[in-house]
Amino acid sequence: MKPDHQFGARRVYYNNFAAHLLNAYNPNMLYPDLPYRWSDADWRGLIEMIAAFGFNVFEFWLVPRLFCRNALESELGREFTRQLNVVIEHAHKRDVKVEMLCSLATVGPDWRTFCPNVKAEWEELRFLWSAWAQRFPELDIAGIFPGDPGGCSRNGCTAETYIDKSVEIAGLIKEKLPRAEIEFHTWGPPFFAWGIIQGPPGWQGEFAQADQHTAWVGNRQRTERSMIHLLKRLPDFPEPTSVAINLGFNADGDPKEGEDGRPWAREIAKSHRILTWNFSLTEGENAIVPHFRFERLFAQRRKEREAAPYSGGICFTMTPLLNQLSLYEAAHSFTNPDADWRELAGDFFEAIFGPAGRDAVDFLPLFEVVPDWGNYAELDLSREEYHARMTRFVSLLEDLKGSEGNRGMVDASLSPDGSHSAFGASAAPTLPLHPSPEAYRQEVLFFAGLVADLTAPAPDIDRLRQRYWDRVYAIYDQLPEHVDPRPHAATDRLIQFFQEKMRNTTTRQ
Secondary structure (H helix, E strand, O other): OOHHHOOOOEEEEEEOOOHHHOOOOOOOOOOOOOOOOOOHHHHHHHHHHHHHHOOOEEEEEOOOOOOOHHHHOOHHHHHHHHHHHHHHHHHHHOOOEEEEEEEOOEEOOOOEEOOOOOHHHHHHHHHHHHHHHHHOOOOOEEEEEOOOOOOOOOOOOOHHHHHHHHHHHHHHHHHHOOOOEEEEEOOOOOOOOOOOOOOOOOOOOOOOHHHHHHHHOOOHHHHHHHHHHHHHHHHHOOOOEEEEOOOEOOOOOOOOOOOEOHHHHHHHOOOOOEEEOOHHHOOOOOOOOOOOOHHHHHHHHHHHHHHOOOOEEEEEEOOOOOOHHHHHHHHHHHHOOOOOHHHHHHHHHHHHHOHHHHHHHHOHHHHOOOOEOOEOOOOOEEHHHHHHHHHHHHHHHHHOOOOOOOOOOOOOOOOOOOOOOOOOOOOOOOOOOOOOHHHHHHHHHHHHHHHHHHOOOOOOHHHHHHHHHHHHOHHHHHOOOOOOOHHHHHHHHHHHHHHHHHHOOEEOO
């Protein structure tokens, strides 16, 4: 096996900054006059951090709002192009490749799915792919994925249509970017919603929230037919092409009966590099808290290592300014799936705050209690004890103020076999963190204080909900409701958990 095809060789940091996932901890790349904009220096700081953590690919989604003619010709599109080219230039200085991910056929701010079997719509898609490819002449990888909110089922479109048209777009990309690699993405049951999604009467591909559940209806026969066709067409993709395929054809990548992706992954790996594409392992796309999902993360990596010759995969984030620990753990999960994830979390905090920082690890699981995509942990704790423990965490975080000092920066690169940690047996050195360790401490302290107040004897729920909203999602007060209205639902889910579940003597998820 080639060295770059060994397990964990490709470690992809995937930053999803789509309009329905905007928040105070994610770059606002879409609304120049609103908060959460990042400077070029912010982006360079992020690249320094993820490179030190061990990532070697930075991936961004060219979201539908940008994947349209209006955006191409706008100041927004020009500034997006300029800044991402700055990111690409700096990433290359740190030996980090850059991947642009784009839905094959989802266009515009209303997330309309164009139909490849309608000549005018397919010609428009070809134009958009060609135009955006040329915007990033130093791009390393172009990723084609089925779609968000889903694929096309009009005019005879099937999963096979998605495969065939992806082959055509891959060839077009290689004409414009001869040195670029192609990454072809599978997702869902399989190929998210292609030939499955059922729109309303007269449907012309527009996004319909009420019909999204139909995108996840699949069956074994459809899977076999689709994957057999992919194996047939794989030789037609330009070299080099990688394939992103999870262990299972469902939202959690679970290889359960009828949705098992492992046999197909092993077959594809005979000729092409394969990667995982599992969003739910680190964050999911909903609850914004300091995450702590590492037991499941490392367990899934071990399953991937055993299942097929995977070469790596993605770490998804929509909160890079809050969940730096998740990013650090995710990189290590690829290089050493057998590592002690609790010990790594302690290493992370000690690197930032000194030995006293390790004590934070005992409190972090208290945040990961809200039922959410990818979070299936259980917690047995009385309300009084929950409040007491979170109050102690607040005190610990307050005591850590100033402990980061001027500790310098280290190269946290990993050895080829993945066995080397960035930390030795002696006192742990500092990691390059973006933003600063003090900013990170303040954000974790905010959430600790919020949860301590939510679990107090008589919390003011409305006031606490507003406190959370103003800190996390205030940008949506200045925007019309998005076609995928997650922020309010995510906020309500978090607050209602403490309002309803914490009324009981114990909470059990």
